[in-house]
Amino acid sequence: MKARIITSTVYVLAVVALCAGKWLIPGGYGALLFDALFCAIAAIGAFELIRALGTVSLLQRAVTITFCALSAPMYALMSMLGGDGWTGLAGCLAAGAVVVCILFVADHSRSDLKSTLSSLFVIVYVGLLTGLMGAINHLENNSMLAILFLFVSVPFADAGAFLIGISLGKVATLKLAPAVSPNKTVIGFFGGLIGGMGGAVAAYYVFVALGGQPAFSTALPGWAFSLIVGCAAALATQFGDLFESAIKRSVGIKDMGRLLPGHGGVLDRFDGTLFAGIVILLSFVFAA
Numbered sequence: 001m002k003a004r005i006i007t008s009t010v011y012v013l014a015v016v017a018l019c020a021g022k023w024l025i026p027g028g029y030g031a032l033l034f035d036a037l038f039c040a041i042a043a044i045g046a047f048e049l050i051r052a053l054g055t056v057s058l059l060q061r062a063v064t065i066t067f068c069a070l071s072a073p074m075y076a077l078m079s080m081l082g083g084d085g086w087t088g089l090a091g092c093l094a095a096g097a098v099v100v101c102i103l104f105v106a107d108h109s110r111s112d113l114k115s116t117l118s119s120l121f122v123i124v125y126v127g128l129l130t131g132l133m134g135a136i137n138h139l140e141n142n143s144m145l146a147i148l149f150l151f152v153s154v155p156f157a158d159a160g161a162f163l164i165g166i167s168l169g170k171v172a173t174l175k176l177a178p179a180v181s182p183n184k185t186v187i188g189f190f191g192g193l194i195g196g197m198g199g200a201v202a203a204y205y206v207f208v209a210l211g212g213q214p215a216f217s218t219a220l221p222g223w224a225f226s227l228i229v230g231c232a233a234a235l236a237t238q239f240g241d242l243f244e245s246a247i248k249r250s251v252g253i254k255d256m257g258r259l260l261p262g263h264g265g266v267l268d269r270f271d272g273t274l275f276a277g278i279v280i281l282l283s284f285v286f287a288a
Helices: 002-024 031-053 058-080 085-106 113-137 143-168 186-209 222-251 266-287
Strands: 175-177 181-185
Touching: 002 031, 002 143, 031 058, 031 113, 031 222, 031 266, 058 085, 058 113, 085 113, 113 143, 113 266, 143 181, 143 186, 143 222, 143 266, 175 186, 175 222, 181 186, 181 222, 186 222, 222 266
Parallel strands: none
Antiparallel strands: 175 181
8 A cells, every 4th residue: 555655656756747737848848748757658558558468479468559659749740840740640650550460471470360350459458549649649639638637637547436435335245246346336336427527627627726727618617527527437447447447357367567656667657547537538528
């Protein structure tokens, strides 16, 4: 528990520093700090997942990690050059997939069908979802608020699920997904929803208190929009956690890595964030 608290404290301080840089560094260059974080998450996460799958050839492994790591930076590069970030992201992932498939033919003795399918799965799961976080970071409107939602509502959802699950799990013992994650309870799931909504509302009012000016097309008041997005993000967060639990159970491991004491690997820490990014991106695109 001590290691978990220390790691969480360092995480919070790092996120605060990155948010300050994004807010204060002019010309949009502060956003590059988050792009660097997403690049690192993608590279390390792809490495962890490939190692867990244990079937990817050396050449396909190198290609997969490289193109996953480039997904968010390519979106940022195209956006900052005045182009279409989605073109950069799609082109990067498509190029990675094509090279992986070429290796399936050119290096078939080592890059077999299982290796190829595993590489393509990693490109979609890690590369695409970290690329979407890069898209959040470069939204034309409300990108700072969206980043706050991503990095506040997700840990609040995790904390709510954990605290409510620990407190009431012995009374309300109904399991959420026993075949995948036997320790998670339905009552903990609802705690996660409450935590995610509370985190989103808190992020919204902190943003406003610091002088931020949300620009929404929706008629909903900011707090109501925050509640809805926070609830949806919490749902996605908990699904992401269960999704990775299913992967780990399938390959017979407890954690994806040991880089983050008390949490496991990078994917163990950011699994929910990857899926919450989808919800938050769509919410802010339609609310802009």
